[in-house]
Amino acid sequence: TGNTSASPKVECEVNESGVILESVAVTGAVQSSVGKPCYATDENTFTMTATSNVGAVGILERFVSASDCDVRLFTPGEYDALQAYGQV
Numbered sequence: 001t002g003n004t005s006a007s008p009k010v011e012c013e014v015n016e017s018g019v020i021l022e023s024v025a026v027t028g029a030v031q032s033s034v035g036k037p038c039y040a041t042d043e044n045t046f047t048m049t050a051t052s053n054v055g056a057v058g059i060l061e062r063f064v065s066a067s068d069c070d071v072r073l074f075t076p077g078e079y080d081a082l083q084a085y086g087q088v
Helices: 076-084
Strands: 020-024 037-042 045-047 058-065 068-073
Touching (some): 020 058, 037 058
Antiparallel strands (some): 020 068, 037 045, 058 068
């Protein structure tokens, strides 16, 4: 996302160490979303809606409200395995 013609190119760090991000806002999250893939549109914005160019970054672990969720980020190994099977 962002200005792809910028020089230098816009970059976004994504922590894929398997940690759990607690009490983060996740757009589109509802109680039935627990256990489903979670996506990131930038380094601080999470959504339950898949995009065409970015795979899931983790799983929704806990739902309190759309502004209070826990997201478990995939480890690099999990991401690679899921990607190999077309799951992210």
